[in-house]
Amino acid sequence: MAFAKEQMRFTDGLSGRREQPRDGISLRQDQERRGNRMLDGELNAILAQVQEIASDVVAPLSIETDEQARWPEPGLRSMQDAGFGGLVVPERLGGKGHGLFALTRVCETLGRECASTAICFGMHSVGTSVIAAHATADQQSRYLTPICEGRHITTLSLSEAGTGAHFYLPQTSLEALDDEHYSITGTKTFVTNGSCADSYVVSAVAAEPDAPVGKFSCVIVDADADGISWGAPWDGLGMRGNSSRSMELRGVRLPRSNLLGSEGDQIWYTFNVIMPYFLVAMGGTFLGVASSALEEARRHLLRRYHAHTGLNLAQNSVLQHRLATLWGSLERTRRLIYHAAQSYDAGEPDALIAVMAAKAEVADTAVLLVNEAMTFTGGIGYRKGSKLHRMLRDARACHLMSPTTDILRVWIGRALLGQPLLAD
Numbered sequence: 001m002a003f004a005k006e007q008m009r010f011t012d013g014l015s016g017r018r019e020q021p022r023d024g025i026s027l028r029q030d031q032e033r034r035g036n037r038m039l040d041g042e043l044n045a046i047l048a049q050v051q052e053i054a055s056d057v058v059a060p061l062s063i064e065t066d067e068q069a070r071w072p073e074p075g076l077r078s079m080q081d082a083g084f085g086g087l088v089v090p091e092r093l094g095g096k097g098h099g100l101f102a103l104t105r106v107c108e109t110l111g112r113e114c115a116s117t118a119i120c121f122g123m124h125s126v127g128t129s130v131i132a133a134h135a136t137a138d139q140q141s142r143y144l145t146p147i148c149e150g151r152h153i154t155t156l157s158l159s160e161a162g163t164g165a166h167f168y169l170p171q172t173s174l175e176a177l178d179d180e181h182y183s184i185t186g187t188k189t190f191v192t193n194g195s196c197a198d199s200y201v202v203s204a205v206a207a208e209p210d211a212p213v214g215k216f217s218c219v220i221v222d223a224d225a226d227g228i229s230w231g232a233p234w235d236g237l238g239m240r241g242n243s244s245r246s247m248e249l250r251g252v253r254l255p256r257s258n259l260l261g262s263e264g265d266q267i268w269y270t271f272n273v274i275m276p277y278f279l280v281a282m283g284g285t286f287l288g289v290a291s292s293a294l295e296e297a298r299r300h301l302l303r304r305y306h307a308h309t310g311l312n313l314a315q316n317s318v319l320q321h322r323l324a325t326l327w328g329s330l331e332r333t334r335r336l337i338y339h340a341a342q343s344y345d346a347g348e349p350d351a352l353i354a355v356m357a358a359k360a361e362v363a364d365t366a367v368l369l370v371n372e373a374m375t376f377t378g379g380i381g382y383r384k385g386s387k388l389h390r391m392l393r394d395a396r397a398c399h400l401m402s403p404t405t406d407i408l409r410v411w412i413g414r415a416l417l418g419q420p421l422l423a424d
């Protein structure tokens with residue numbers, strides 16, 4: 001079934017406007033390069049390096065990251081030092097030139113050891129891709145160059161208490177102060193990497209009473225700008241290393257050159273950059289969690305012996321059958337995520353439906369696998385401090401991180417029915 005590309009455009013759902021991509025040739029070239037990068041051996045080399053970082057740096061700190069709700073700085077620093085800060089920045093802007101497939105595989109590799117580290121890196125990469133999409137020369141030198149050189153972490157600051165899961169409806173206001181400056185005022189919630197990043201990609205609406213709904217802009221706000229204050233440290237059930245804090249911006253003054261794209265065209269960013277990158281970053285992270293849960297279950301079946309039979313649980317056919325069913329769920333989800341990311345990188349028209357479905361499915365799969373793995377591991381897995389204990393809490397976040405599972409499924413249904421995604 002073919003879906004017209006514009007069915008997927010948020011823009012159409014709100015106002016009937018069609019996308020007018022600027023700089024179309026370089027964006028298309030970036031996409032072609034991303035498609036080709038999937039085929040070369042460089043990604044395997046990157047994944048081998050990320051695996052080393054995951055095993056040597058991330059895994060040993062994962063308990064501490066969770067128990068002390070500590071932002072996973074050492075893991076992120078290692079990723080930067082290895083040159084992956086600019087993983088998704090096009091080569092023409094100094095980055096590695098990879099796309100969604102690489103991002104999801106990297107997040108999967110990190111997510112097997114620590115979901116917080118994976119999401120923190122993922123959110124940096126999403127913020128980076130938003131900056132890179134239409135970067136000016138000034139934004140390239142002030143943000144992308146330090147990002148690619150491993151000297152700068154950015155992140156996405158969209159959600160607000162007032163509009164909740166509808167992250168595309170900010171109420172934070174952006175006001176023109178003079179020809180050179182804007183002022184931004186509002187409160188953001190759940191900002192992952194909050195208070196730890198060097199800059200924040202913040203969404204805001206024009207401070208005009210009659211500004212159309214959804215006509216919002218994104219700007220880069222430097223961490224050291226005057227007027228920013230942070231809410232209480234993040235103390236979540238899971239994803240405890242995320243530092244997902246609330247961020248108050250009170251009349252923060254910023255240069256107009258920090259505007260991303262043009263005023264009011266952020267709907268384009270939402271569906272063409274933020275959503276795809278964010279969804280596959282989460283897809284990879286929670287795929288990593290699900291894979292790790294299956295491995296915990298498998299190992300437990302092999303090592304748990306009963307005194308009365310002298311057999312291990314691996315000899316039990318009910319458990320063998322259940323393990324096989326879980327493997328099937330995991331592999332179906334893995335194939336969907338990889339397919340979705342590769343389709344997007346290749347510029348296929350229906351890719352966004354697959355990307356949305358991938359994130360909705362991985363939320364179900366991760367919760368299912370971790371839950372089931374906990375049943376397999378009996379009282380041993382149920383103990384506080386077990387790896388599954390942490391993974392169970394981490395996996396629950398996937399359903400409620402925007403776009404949430406329910407919202408994604410409504411959007412997928414609408415897309416399949418040829419309706420605009422934002423019909424309500």
Ligand SMILES: Cc1cc2nc3c(=O)[nH]c(=O)nc-3n(C[C@H](O)[C@H](O)[C@H](O)COP(=O)(O)OP(=O)(O)OC[C@H]3O[C@@H](n4cnc5c(N)ncnc54)[C@H](O)[C@@H]3O)c2cc1C
Nearest residue numbers: 156157158159164165190191192239244400401402404406
């Ligand atoms: C660990 C974590 C990290 C996060 N990181 C970031 C980040 O880095 N940047 C950022 O901007 N945000 C981030 N968020 C915010 C996140 O993406 C959501 O926006 C936020 O969790 C929504 O919370 P809420 O309680 O306001 O949801 P609510 O809007 O109150 O929604 C509650 C429930 O109602 C459902 N619901 C609401 N409206 C509809 C509808 N129309 N149709 C169907 N169901 C609906 C939702 O799906 C959800 O399940 C993060 C959140 C968490 C938990």
